[in-house]
Amino acid sequence: MFLEFINVKHFRNYVQTAIDLNPSVNVFIGENAQGKTNLLEAIYVLAMAKSHRTPHDKELIQWGENYAKIEGRVSKNSGSIPLELTLSKKGKKAKANHLEKKRLSQYIGLCNVVMFSPEDLQLVKGSPGLRRRFLDMEIGQIQPIYLHSLAQYQKTLLQRNALLKQTNRKAPSVLALIEILTEQLVELAGEIIARRNRFIRDLREWANQIHRSITNDHEELSIQYRSSVGEVSDETDLSRIKKEMLSAFNQVFDKEIERGLTLVGPHRDDLQFYVNEKNVQTFGSQGQQRTTALSLKLAEIELIANEVGEYPLLLLDDVLSELDDQRQTHLIGTFKERVQTIVTTTSVSGIGQEMLKDARSFYVKDGSVASVKD
Structure with a gap:
């Protein structure tokens, strides 16, 4: 096109x-x-x-x-x-x-469209928010329904955070509302995490091929999606994700009440990149980090072409x-x-x-x- x-x-x-x-x-x-x-x-x-x-x-x-x-x-x-x-x-x-x-x-x-700007060279070593935005924007244009789920999640997250910040957040009526919103978040989070995981699975294949080409087969690139429910494998099904998400909410609920903030969910997830099995964000040279960012962008182009034709x-x-x-x-x-x-x-x-x-x-x-x- x-x-x-x-x-x-x-x-x-x-x-x-x-x-x-x-x-x-x-x-x-x-x-x-x-x-x-x-x-x-x-x-x-x-x-x-x-x-x-x-x-x-x-x-x-x-x-x-x-x-x-x-x-x-x-x-x-x-x-x-x-x-x-x-x-x-x-x-x-x-x-x-x-x-x-x-x-x-x-x-x-x-x-x-695929946008590549100087800021994208920070995709590897920059903040987790940059990587989540990368995920959301790219998945959204090949699966627009994802953006709807994400918008609903963010709306529900704001409502839940507002309740957690209330001075009477321990009142039974408020706790009941928080529980309802938690259930809604779990449903939406499950969909978002599952779609992100499928996207990363496909992106990983393209990115590694391109990375190997750029480095003359000297480097292997791997991408891992780190979610609030731990590492999500390609075989992790939606029901398991939702079950583990609910368990994660239960484990941190007292801390959430104390801090007035939702502590688990896709809004806190991240990507990690490994070159020859070493974390490139921590141990990679600037050249390796830039090559990784470039591989991601080139892979994004191939992935979209594969999805939409x-x-x-x-x-x-x-x-x-x-x-x-x-x-x-x-x-x-x-x-x-x-x-x-x-x-x-x-x-x-x-x-x-x-x-x-x-x-x-x-x-x-x-x-x-x-x-x-x-």
Whole structure:
């Protein structure tokens, strides 16, 4: 699949701009703080109905305006699909084929994207929250129902935490409500953990193949999902996960009452990465950590293609200059002519000539975009 064009209005620092995109490679060049990343963010928001940079949609709307609108048309094996997303104080309105979708789960997944930014190089050694977000966003676009379960879980979690924080949280009536919410959390947590585990199982296979290729078969990469119920194996079934989750809640309940906080659940889970059976987060070199992050992103592309039957869009936000020549070669060469790639950079000197060959280039300044060449 590829995005034929992108139109943005009142989005971040863009008043209005329309860009026709190359099905292969597109390069946006400009100094920092001119709007390059905002363009990639607009494409990401059009596909995912949410930003990868902020959870607050109001930050996406240009200062002084009441709404922001993003339009595009994605070309797929089944044909072209016009997409439109409008953000306002009243919420989001998503349209596909000019028809409004009542639920975002009906919209997300029509255009698949993989974003790779400098922050993703922190995916391995950064906070657990970064890795959970990685899981949630990527599973969500190939299984939109996952996002619904996750939203319900987060809503229930907030309600349970609110009760745990109440001064009368030990009152029988409050304890009864907490018990009801605990049962609801267990059901939702079971679904989330099971889906995450299946995703990691598939990602692990692709990531190890790619990692071995990058390291000339010198390194083996393994990914482990660490959940609140301990290590979850590929064979762990849903009923067992729920049973162990309920047991975990019972074990920590006194501590939760004392601290006023839910202490177990998918919101506290994490990923661990092992290179040649050593924890790369703790013992890996910076090169190994970056190679692991790159392997994850490349594996993500293959996994989505395997799931939906088409390669997703690849968005590279000023990341090539952060990679050495060997890693650049793998990032570019692996998917050349198969994946529409959209790149931002401050200088073309940070991009290999192979990437620039047949690319469409644009210059970005002060929220305006000009084509450098066709």
